[in-house]
Amino acid sequence: MKEINLYSDGSSLGNPGPGGWGTILEYKGKEKEFCGGEYNTTNNKMELVGVIEGLKALKEPCIVNVISDSTYVVKAINEWLEGWIKNNWKTASKKPVKNVELWQEYIKVSKPHKINAFWVKGHAGHEHNERCDILAREFAENLKIKGEKI
Numbered sequence: 001m002k003e004i005n006l007y008s009d010g011s012s013l014g015n016p017g018p019g020g021w022g023t024i025l026e027y028k029g030k031e032k033e034f035c036g037g038e039y040n041t042t043n044n045k046m047e048l049v050g051v052i053e054g055l056k057a058l059k060e061p062c063i064v065n066v067i068s069d070s071t072y073v074v075k076a077i078n079e080w081l082e083g084w085i086k087n088n089w090k091t092a093s094k095k096p097v098k099n100v101e102l103w104q105e106y107i108k109v110s111k112p113h114k115i116n117a118f119w120v121k122g123h124a125g126h127e128h129n130e131r132c133d134i135l136a137r138e139f140a141e142n143l144k145i146k147g148e149k150i
Contacts, residue, residue: 001114002027003063006054009122009132010046010070011140018143019043021050022135024128025057032057035135037143046136047073048102052109061112069122069129076103077117 005026012019020037034053037046047070055064068074076084081103084090089097097103120126122133 001061001063003065004058005065005067006051007067007128007132008047008050008054009068009129009136010043010048010050011133011136012041012043012046013140013144016040016042018140018147019046020136020139020143021046021053022132022139023050023054024132025054026128033135035139037136037139039143039147044070044072045099045102048099048106050132050136052102052106055109055113058113063114064116066115066117067120067128068117069120071119074117074119077115
């Protein structure tokens, strides 16, 4: 099974507001960049969409190391997701889980893979995280400019 590093970051100008995500897939030193966004979204949604879109780009089952500065994404993958499912998409404190549709999509696209999620400190000089941040922020800024012209 191939081992892939999936670096991802999300950005939102306002929360909600125009948002973007940036993702880099790395395999044996080769990298592929992806980005996208939405006009009215949140930072957490963009963080998660970046991971989902990176997983969708994979053509075969892989070991995937998800590397993100999003505590929300990393803790959900490593700690919370299983409990949310068992509790019918409720948190341990019985509150509804946010972004359920996106988490259900994550489950679907992650199923063929072995996922390992790792947190890195954002804006701390991590090369790939910094690049993902630039991709996400630029996409969000372009959406904001386009939105202002409409």
